[in-house]
Amino acid sequence: MMEFLRNTWYVAMWSQDLKAGELVGRTYLNEPVVLFREPDGRVNAIEGICPHRLAPLAMGKLVADGKHIRCGYHGLEFNGAGQCVLNPHASGRIPKNSSVRAYPIVEKHSLVWIWMGDETPDASRIPDFSLLEGDLPVSKRDWLKMDANYQLVVDNLLDLSHTAFLHEGILGGEETIKADLKLEEIGDKIIVNRIMRNVPPPKFHDILFMRDGKNVDYWSNIHWSPPGCLINDTGITRPGASKEDGTGIFGTHFLTPETDTSTWYHFAGVRQNPIVWGEPIDSENMKQIADLRRYAFEVQDKGIIEGQQRMVNHRGSKAKFMPLETDLGTVRVWRIMEARIAAERTRAGQAAA
Ligand code: FES
Ligand SMILES: [Fe+2]
Structure with missing residues (x-):
């Protein structure tokens, strides 16, 4: 186990x-x-x-x-x-x-x-998720189960380069493959900042913003707290404009291992800078966003991550990953988790002695 x-x-x-x-x-x-x-x-x-x-x-x-x-x-x-x-x-x-x-x-x-x-x-030591109880509008507090190890789900969120491929048309595409990546470490938190400049707006975000299809700067800053608590601060703004002039979502994600190969996945979106741009967002737009989010997680992410788990099972003890440059956050988190688990093992050994 x-x-x-x-x-x-x-x-x-x-x-x-x-x-x-x-x-x-x-x-x-x-x-x-x-x-x-x-x-x-x-x-x-x-x-x-x-x-x-x-x-x-x-x-x-x-x-x-x-x-x-x-x-x-x-x-x-x-x-x-x-x-x-x-x-x-x-x-x-x-x-x-x-x-x-x-x-x-x-x-x-x-x-x-x-x-x-x-x-x-x-x-x-409970990480700060007070934004779920603040003044900003919160989506449905939702959950699903994934038949995969929880770390595979955490890895999925730490490396959002997958959005250009797995969520093509919804959260990214050809133009959002290349991004400026930056890793930050604050206390026991890891932040992976991903900025894509002057790109077509992903559908999900365009609905929240101008709904005009014009180019934007697109950011996805993922904040990880151990072991599986994440906030994806993501949104779009006009090219060169500040984040405050744009809009987006704080996507909250909580991954809890059920077994070695299954995960409880709780999630909700908190509306970021909910200024009404252009035509006001109506219930039809809100439904579109909720449907897109559910589809991206439940069909696209769940499908590929469960597929990965099947291949990991197939390889058994020989299973090994080959990190790319875009995995900088993923690899850092693996190291932190290994160190914390090792420290816990040492403390347990000392307590038993
Ligand atoms: S199994 Fe007998 S009382 Fe619970
Ligand atoms: Fe995804």
């Missing part, structure tokens, strides 16, 4: 998708987890396997006013801290070691964040 960074915050789901009274079974980092929201709003996440006969706890139900999970097989009950609190059988004795693991949870920026590691969680 693949080694994931564990002592870090992962996005479990959008807050809106976890309603009180519902039991949600998910797998993160190869571990079955069950999540539920108590009537007072607090979110719990506990290991999703009943210690009695290993039934999935997600197949149970919420009881005790939505505060306990009752296993669907023989009725043991567990609270949000993972403690077995009721055995309905015989003497009612609760065996030792009957507790299941509870995972720390924080709700922030309209997301549920989960900590899968053994070290003490630090909520201040």
